[in-house]
Amino acid sequence: MATLELRRLRKRYAGGAEVLHDIELNIDHGEMIVVVGPSGCGKSTLLRMVAGLETISSGEIVINGECVNAQEPAERDIAMVFQNYALYPHMSVFDNLAYSLKNRRTPKDEISRRVNETAQLLDIAALLDRKPRQLSGGQRQRVAMGRAVIRQPQVFLFDEPLSNLDASLRVQMRQDIRALQKRLDITSLYVTHDQTEAMTMADRLVVMNAGRIEQIGTPMTLFRKPATRFVAGFIGSPAMNFLSGNAGDLPGWLPRVPEETTEPLTGDISIGIRPEHIALTTPNAGQIDGHIELVEPLGSESLVHVRPTGHESRLVVRHVGTEQPDAGQRTGLNLQGPFHLFDHHGQRLATRPRLADTTCSMEP
Amino acid sequence: MRYHRPGLDVAAHTLLIIGALAFMLPVILAVLASTQSPGTLFSGTLPLSFGTSGLDHYMTLLTEPVRGVGVPAWRLMLNSLLMALGIAVGKLTIAMLAAYALVFFRFPFRRCCFWLIFMTLMLPIEVRIVPTYGVVAELGLLDSYPGLVLPLLASATATFLFRQFFLTLPPELMEAARIDGAGPWRFFIDILLPLSRTNIAALFVIMFIYGWNQYLWPLVTITSADHATLVTSLKRLTIATDGTPPWHLATAMTVLALLPPVVVIILMQRWFIKGLVDTEK
Ligand SMILES: Nc1ncnc2c1ncn2[C@@H]1O[C@H](COP(=O)(O)OP(=O)(O)OP(=O)(O)O)[C@@H](O)[C@H]1O
Ligand SMILES: [Mg+2]
Numbered sequence: 001m002a003t004l005e006l007r008r009l010r011k012r013y014a015g016g017a018e019v020l021h022d023i024e025l026n027i028d029h030g031e032m033i034v035v036v037g038p039s040g041c042g043k044s045t046l047l048r049m050v051a052g053l054e055t056i057s058s059g060e061i062v063i064n065g066e067c068v069n070a071q072e073p074a075e076r077d078i079a080m081v082f083q084n085y086a087l088y089p090h091m092s093v094f095d096n097l098a099y100s101l102k103n104r105r106t107p108k109d110e111i112s113r114r115v116n117e118t119a120q121l122l123d124i125a126a127l128l129d130r131k132p133r134q135l136s137g138g139q140r141q142r143v144a145m146g147r148a149v150i151r152q153p154q155v156f157l158f159d160e161p162l163s164n165l166d167a168s169l170r171v172q173m174r175q176d177i178r179a180l181q182k183r184l185d186i187t188s189l190y191v192t193h194d195q196t197e198a199m200t201m202a203d204r205l206v207v208m209n210a211g212r213i214e215q216i217g218t219p220m221t222l223f224r225k226p227a228t229r230f231v232a233g234f235i236g237s238p239a240m241n242f243l244s245g246n247a248g249d250l251p252g253w254l255p256r257v258p259e260e261t262t263e264p265l266t267g268d269i270s271i272g273i274r275p276e277h278i279a280l281t282t283p284n285a286g287q288i289d290g291h292i293e294l295v296e297p298l299g300s301e302s303l304v305h306v307r308p309t310g311h312e313s314r315l316v317v318r319h320v321g322t323e324q325p326d327a328g329q330r331t332g333l334n335l336q337g338p339f340h341l342f343d344h345h346g347q348r349l350a351t352r353p354r355l356a357d358t359t360c361s362m363e364p
Numbered sequence: 365m366r367y368h369r370p371g372l373d374v375a376a377h378t379l380l381i382i383g384a385l386a387f388m389l390p391v392i393l394a395v396l397a398s399t400q401s402p403g404t405l406f407s408g409t410l411p412l413s414f415g416t417s418g419l420d421h422y423m424t425l426l427t428e429p430v431r432g433v434g435v436p437a438w439r440l441m442l443n444s445l446l447m448a449l450g451i452a453v454g455k456l457t458i459a460m461l462a463a464y465a466l467v468f469f470r471f472p473f474r475r476c477c478f479w480l481i482f483m484t485l486m487l488p489i490e491v492r493i494v495p496t497y498g499v500v501a502e503l504g505l506l507d508s509y510p511g512l513v514l515p516l517l518a519s520a521t522a523t524f525l526f527r528q529f530f531l532t533l534p535p536e537l538m539e540a541a542r543i544d545g546a547g548p549w550r551f552f553i554d555i556l557l558p559l560s561r562t563n564i565a566a567l568f569v570i571m572f573i574y575g576w577n578q579y580l581w582p583l584v585t586i587t588s589a590d591h592a593t594l595v596t597s598l599k600r601l602t603i604a605t606d607g608t609p610p611w612h613l614a615t616a617m618t619v620l621a622l623l624p625p626v627v628v629i630i631l632m633q634r635w636f637i638k639g640l641v642d643t644e645k
Contacts, residue, residue: 048539051539051543052542052543053539053542053543072542073539073542073543074542074543074544074545074546078543079543080539080540080543082536082539082540084534084536086534086536086537086539086540087540088537088540088541088554088555089559090555090558090559099541099544099546099554100543100544100545103544103545103546103550104545147540147544
C-alpha cells in the first residue's frame with residue numbers, strides 16, 4: 001500500500017520536443033488509476049518515468065512521501081507488466097516468477113512457497129515447468145501478472161497489458177486484473193488506449209492528450225461532465241456528436257442554448273450530444289428531419305447515421321431495439337439532451353442547456 | 365521446406381554425395397598415406413588401401429621428438445590447443461562484452477566506437493604484423509603463450525554478429541530485469557548468456573578453427589620448440605631433412621592436425637542443433 005504523487009513532471013527526449021508538460025497527479029492508497037489517451041500522447045513515457053526506466057527532465061515522483069527521482073527501478077519497489085510481457089524466454093515459468101526474489105537473495109524455500117502461492121492465485125500452477133514459448137497468449141499474460149504480483153510491490157504499473165489478447169480474453173482478463181488489484185489492494189497505474197477498458201477498470205480516469213492531462217475523475221464524472229471537448233469526444237462509445245457554430249447564430253431547430261451560462265455566449269462554440277440522447281421519430285415529429293445514410297447493426301441496438309436536412313454534418317443516433325430503420329428513409333430527430341457546451345478553446349462552459357426554440361443556422 | 369518429388373530427392377542426394385566426396389577425398393588419401401611404409405610412398409603411386417605400417421607413424425610422432433622441431437607431436441598439439449582455445453574463448457568474451465556495451469548502454473561516442481571496431485575488419489593480422497611484432501616485443505612477450513594469443517584476440521566479426529543478435533532482443537527484456545533487481549552483470553549472465561548459446565557455439569567453432577590454423581603469427585613470434593604449434597611445425601618437418609621429406613610422417617601429422625577441429629565440431633554440433641530445434645523467442 002502506497003501513495004504515488006507526480007509533481008509538475010516534464011519529459012523532453014534528447015533532441016526531441018517536450019512530450020510531457022507539467023503532469024500533476026496524486027494517487028491514493030490502493031487506488032486504480034487508468035491513464036487513457038490517443039497513441040503518442042505520452043502514456044508509456046509517463047509510466048516508464050514512474051518505473052525509473054526513463055529519465056525525468058524536471059518535476060518529482062514521490063512514492064509514500066519519498067522522492068524517488070534518483071532511485072533505480074529495483075529500489076522503487078514497483079512492478080511493471082509490459083505490453084509484450086517481456087518474459088525471460090529461456091526460463092521456465094517457475095524461474096520467471098522466482099527471478100526477482102532470487103535477485104533479492106530470498107531463501108530457497110520461501111521462494112518456492114511464494115511462487116506456488118502466486119501460481120495458485122493466477123491459476124498457472126500447472127504451467128510452472130513450461131517455457132514461455134509453450135504458453136498461449138492468455139497464459140503468458142498471467143505469468144507476466146504473476147511476475148509483478150509475487151513481490152507484493154508498493155505500486156503496480158501496467159502498460160497496455162491486454163492489447164495482445166483477443167476480445168473475449170481481454171474482457172475476462174480485465175475483470176481478473178481488477179479483482180486481483182482490489183484483493184491485493186496495491187496502488188496501480190494502468191495505461192491503455194481502449195476506453196472501454198479504461199471505464200470498466202478505473203477508480204479514477206486520467207485522460208491525456210498531447211502530453212497534457214485533460215481531466216482527472218471517476219469514469220462516470222468524465223462521462224457526465226467532460227471538462228473539455230477532447231474528453232467528451234474520447235470517452236463514450238460511440239463518440240459524442242458535435243455541432244459547431246457561432247453562439248449568436250445557432251440553428252433554429254437546435255434546442256436553444258441556455259440562458260444560464262455564467263457568461264454570455266460569444267464566438268464559436270461546440271455543442272455536444274451523445275448518440276443515446278437523440279431519438280428517431282416519424283418525420284415532422286421531431287425538431288428536425290433528416291435522411292438515414294447508414295445503419296450499423298450491433299445486435300441489441302443499431303447506430304443510425306442521419307444527415308439533417310440542409311446540413312453537411314451527420315449525427316449518429318443510438319437506436320435501441322432489434323428492428324432497424326432502412327437506409328435512405330426519411331426520419332424525424334428528437335434531440336433530448338443533456339447537451340455539452342464547449343467554447344472555441346474546447347473548454348466546457350458551465351451551463352445546463354434547456355430545450356427551447358431560437359433560430360439560427362448551423363455550420364458543418 | 366520439403367517437396368514431395370522423388371526425382372528431386374535423388375538429384376539432391378547425388379549432388380550432396382559428390383560434394384561430400386570432393387571434400388573428403390584429400391582427407392581419405394592423407395589417412396591412407398599415413399599408414400603406408402616410407403618405401404611404398406616413395407615409389408610414386410599411392411595405393412588406395414590401408415598400408416602395413418598401421419599406427420606406427422603416429423606412435424613415432426607422439427613419442428619421439430619431431431625431426432626439425434625437437435619436441436614430440438603431443439606437445440605441439442597441446443600448444444596449438446592452448447592457442448586455439450585462448451583465441452576462441454578470448455575473442456568470444458571480448459566480442460560479447462563489446463557488443464553488450466554497444467547495444468545496451470548509452471555512452472558518448474557510442475556510434476564512433478562501433479565504427480572503429482567495424483573498421484578493424486579491414487586490418488587482419490597480416491596487414492599489421494610489423495607494428496604488432498613491435499608491441500609484443502616491447503611487452504617482452506615474444507615466444508610466449510600470451511604473446512601468441514593476445515594480438516589475435518579482438519574480433520570485429522564476432523562483435524558485429526553479437527551486436528546484430530542483441531538488437532533483435534526486445535529492449536523490455538532488460539527493463540524487466542532491471543525492475544526485477546538484476547544489475548548489468550546479472551542481466552548479462554542470467555539472460556544474455558543463455559539466450560546467446562547457439563551463437564556462442566557457432567562462433568566458438570569458427571574461432572577455434574581460425575586459431576588452430578594460425579600460421580603466420582606463430583611463425584613470426586615463436587622461436588623455441590617449447591611453444592611451437594602443430595601447423596607451423598608441419599612445414600618444418602617437411603623441409604628439415606636433406607633429400608626426400610618424410611612424407612609418411614607428414615601425412616600422419618596432417619591427420620593429427622585435423623583431429624581437434626573435428627572433435628570441436630562434433631561436440632558443438634549438438635549445441636547448434638539443440639539451439640535450432642528449440643528456438644527461443
Ligand atoms: N526514445 C524516444 N526518443 C524520442 N522521442 C520519443 C521516444 N519515445 C517516445 N517518444 C515520443 O514521445 C511521444 C510519446 O510517446 P509514448 O510512447 O509515451 O506514447 P504512448 O501514449 O504510449 O502511445 P501508444 O498508445 O502508441 O503506446 C511520442 O510522440 C513519441 O514519438
Ligand atoms: Mg505506449
